[in-house]
Amino acid sequence: MRAVVVGAGIGGLVAAQVLKRAGLEVVVLEAHTYPGGLAGSFHHRGFRFEAGATLLTGLAPGAPLALALEAAGVEPPVRPLPEGFPLLQVLLPRGPLVRPVGREAEREAQVDFFGKGVLPFWAWQRDRAERLLALAPRLPWPPEPEEAPLLLRTLPGLLPLLPDLLARASRRAPEDPAFRLFLEAQLRITAQTEDPYALYAALGLDLPHLGAALPPYVGLLAEALAGGLEVRYKARAVRLLHREGRAHGVEVVYGGRRRGEREVVAGEVFVLNVPPEPLLGLPERVPGDGWGAFVVYGVLPFRASPPYYRQNARERPFAFLSLRPEGERTLFSLSLHTPLALWAGLEGEDYRRAKARWQAKALALGEALLPGLREAILLFAATPLTYRRFAGRAWVGGIPQTHPFRFPRVRLLRNAFRVGEGVFPGQGIPAAALSGLRAARLALAYLGLGGVLGNPLAPGPSYPPAP
Numbered sequence: 001m002r003a004v005v006v007g008a009g010i011g012g013l014v015a016a017q018v019l020k021r022a023g024l025e026v027v028v029l030e031a032h033t034y035p036g037g038l039a040g041s042f043h044h045r046g047f048r049f050e051a052g053a054t055l056l057t058g059l060a061p062g063a064p065l066a067l068a069l070e071a072a073g074v075e076p077p078v079r080p081l082p083e084g085f086p087l088l089q090v091l092l093p094r095g096p097l098v099r100p101v102g103r104e105a106e107r108e109a110q111v112d113f114f115g116k117g118v119l120p121f122w123a124w125q126r127d128r129a130e131r132l133l134a135l136a137p138r139l140p141w142p143p144e145p146e147e148a149p150l151l152l153r154t155l156p157g158l159l160p161l162l163p164d165l166l167a168r169a170s171r172r173a174p175e176d177p178a179f180r181l182f183l184e185a186q187l188r189i190t191a192q193t194e195d196p197y198a199l200y201a202a203l204g205l206d207l208p209h210l211g212a213a214l215p216p217y218v219g220l221l222a223e224a225l226a227g228g229l230e231v232r233y234k235a236r237a238v239r240l241l242h243r244e245g246r247a248h249g250v251e252v253v254y255g256g257r258r259r260g261e262r263e264v265v266a267g268e269v270f271v272l273n274v275p276p277e278p279l280l281g282l283p284e285r286v287p288g289d290g291w292g293a294f295v296v297y298g299v300l301p302f303r304a305s306p307p308y309y310r311q312n313a314r315e316r317p318f319a320f321l322s323l324r325p326e327g328e329r330t331l332f333s334l335s336l337h338t339p340l341a342l343w344a345g346l347e348g349e350d351y352r353r354a355k356a357r358w359q360a361k362a363l364a365l366g367e368a369l370l371p372g373l374r375e376a377i378l379l380f381a382a383t384p385l386t387y388r389r390f391a392g393r394a395w396v397g398g399i400p401q402t403h404p405f406r407f408p409r410v411r412l413l414r415n416a417f418r419v420g421e422g423v424f425p426g427q428g429i430p431a432a433a434l435s436g437l438r439a440a441r442l443a444l445a446y447l448g449l450g451g452v453l454g455n456p457l458a459p460g461p462s463y464p465p466a467p
Contacts, residue, residue, distance in 0.1 A: 001447060002027065004250055004265050006237045007273030009037030010429050011419030013225035014436030015271045015443070017072035020229065022444055027265055028229055029252055031236040031392070034219065035226040037273065037420075038391060039429050041219030045378060049297050050218050050333055052396060054322035055309060058430030060211030067137050068433035069225075071440075077224045080211035087208045089307040090182055091368060093314055097182065098307060103209050114179050121174055128164055128202035131157065133210075136203075137434060141404065141424045144411050146445050161199055165404065169201035185313035188337060189320060190427060192291055196401035200425065204401075210430065214308060217324065221429070234258070240270065240279040240416065247416040250279075269443040270416040271436070275393055280412075286340070289402070290395045292384030294338040296362045298376035300330040310369040319365035334366045334373070340394055343384045355383055398426040410439060415446050 003019040005012045008030035020026045034040050038052030058065030059080045069076055081087065083102035090097045097113045099106055103126055110118050135157050140147035164172075173183050183201075184194035190204030215221065234255035241249040241264065249264040277284045304323045312319040317336040324331040338358065346354055359381045366373045384394035398421035399406060407424040410417050417439040425431045444450060 001025065001269075002267040003269045003271065003443060004029065004267035005271045005273065006240075006250060006279070007037060007420070008032075008035035008222065008226060008231055009273040009420055009432060010039050010222060010225065011432040011436035011439070012037075012271055012273030013222060013229070014068045014072050014433045015273075015417075015419055015440040016229050016436075017074060017225060018437060018440035019269075019271075019443060021073050022440075022449055024269075024447075026229060027267070028226070028231040029235040029237050029250065029265065030231055030233050031255075032390075033233050033256075034222075035231060036219045036222030038396060039218055039432070040222050041217040044297070044380070047299055047331055047378065048217050048219075049331060050322065050324075051391070052293070053218055053429055054333060055207070055212065056215055056218055056221060056429060057207050057212040058210050058428075058433070059213050060209075063133070063210045064136055064430035065433050066211065068430075068437045071437050072225065074224055074227070076213075077220045078213040078215040080213050085212075086307040087212055088309040088311065089369075090185060091310065091312045091314055092178055092182055094178060099208050101208055101212055106208065114174075114176060114182075117174050117176060118179055121172060121179075124172060125202045125205055128161065128199060129206040131161060132199060132203050133206070137437070140438065142407060142409055144409070144442060146442070164198035164202065167198045168195050169198045170195045172198050172201070181313055185311055185318045188318055189311070191401040192337075192397045192427070193289070193400040193402055197403050200401040200404070203425075204427070207428070218429075237274065237279060239281070240272070240276070242413055242416070245414050247413050268415065269446060270413075271439050271443065272412065272416060272418045273420050273436075275422065276412050276416075276418055278392075284393060285408075286393075286395045287399050287406075289400050290340065291337045291397050291400075292340045292343060292394050293382070293387065293396050294336045294358045294362060294384070295382045296334040296359055296366070297378075297380050297382070298332050298334075298373065299378040300332060300372060301328075301375060301377050302330065302372065303328050304330040304332075304370060312365045312368050314368065315365070317365075319362060319369065321366055321369045323370070329377075332370075332373070332376075334362050336362055336365070337397075338384065340384055343394065346385070351383075351385070355381060358383070397421065398428075398431075401425070401427065410435070411442065415443070417442055 002025040005016045005028040016026045040051045084105045085101045086098045088099040143151045239251040247270045249266040254261045275284045303325045308323040310321040388394040419435040419439045
């Protein structure tokens with residue numbers, strides 16, 4: 001039996017490895033020349049830059065990414081940072097606040113900066129994050145019919161969380177305007193909205209404490225996950241062939257040495273790590289409140305010091321700076337959220353002017369985070385139209401976490417499943433990895449292989465034990 005995975009993003013690669021371990025023949029189709037998608041790394045003028053994601057987290061024992069890697073049989077390519085490491089510096093009107101690794105270390109930093117009035121918020125955040133993390137590996141949403149028993153088994157753990165499923169994060173926050181600004185800036189990164197539902201906010205704020213790591217480049221994870229798989233690069237899927245509710249093949253157009261050659265890759269189950277609508281001849285669904293990214297990339301002629309992640313929350317749009325020292329140089333990416341409508345239809349001189357304006361805005365915000373950004377020996381920028389060209393879509397970052405009832409079903413057809421940031425919960429590498437694990441379990445259940453690798457729909461281990 002063959003599984004066909006379209007897209008070598010993190011979710012697709014996790015699914016591929018789990019299915020391969022279950023004894024299936026697996027073929028991964030990837031339009032680019034490298035794995036990872038928006039969690040991959042690309043080369044430009046002799047340097048390696050991140051295509052999208054810059055932070056790797058979730059590697060603590062039992063945390064989401066660690067669980068997915070264990071199920072995939074892949075060793076983590078890097079170790080988590082030690083407790084107290086200065087991970088992220090947030091620049092606020094009253095000065096910089098550092099978010100260190102570890103809840104206790106962050107608790108002390110928060111009290112020093114904001115005062116003891118924030119302690120009840122962080123106690124609530126820790127409780128909700130730990131409860132949710134205990135459920136995350138086994139929480140199917142929206143549930144497929146065969147997952148109903150699993151959802152019922154999670155209900156006792158979900159019941160204490162229901163009030164925060166309906167409340168907004170702002171209702172839990174202290175009234176301190178400085179703290180609320182800090183919170184909005186953090187949640188814009190992790191939830192694609194400044195006021196998500198409270199339960200997701202608690203989890204999004206926990207990212208520094210789930211086993212954050214500093215790999216030489218983020219694409220290292222995708223390369224590790226692609227190891228041992230048959231990945232066909234420069235293989236662009238153009239159509240999903242199906243009849244009577246079941247997929248039976250993917251039509252592929254090859255590039256490179258096979259440029260222009262077409263082939264139908266047949267299979268019994270299919271995992272889609274790309275927007276599925278174009279493969280079905282439908283227009284892509286983009287959330288009306290979805291965001292694009294404007295990213296400035298560069299190489300600095302000096303070595304920067306930690307924190308290697310910095311955010312300017314003094315003004316909007318919040319600028320996020322990621323640094324990667326290499327010898328006596330530093331590679332950086334400086335990103336801003338940008339409205340998709342602003343770039344729609346732009347071309348020629350209008351496009352160049354808009355790009356120049358946003359680059360100047362980004363560098364002005366970035367200079368406050370690291371003086372000397374304009375000294376870059378290499379500087380270039382990507383817009384939503386750049387992402388559309390290279391990633392196939394202008395919308396990036398996942399569905400804004402305004403509520404959990406806006407996500408599509410994972411199953412497209414009886415034997416075709418979607419993964420990645422378009423499915424619940426859809427934010428960050430750990431979420432994408434869990435989506436791949438869930439899709440693989442559903443595919444195995446469809447094939448009647450529930451006895452392989454244990455029961456594929458059984459709940460996995462908890463992280464950490466729920467209070």
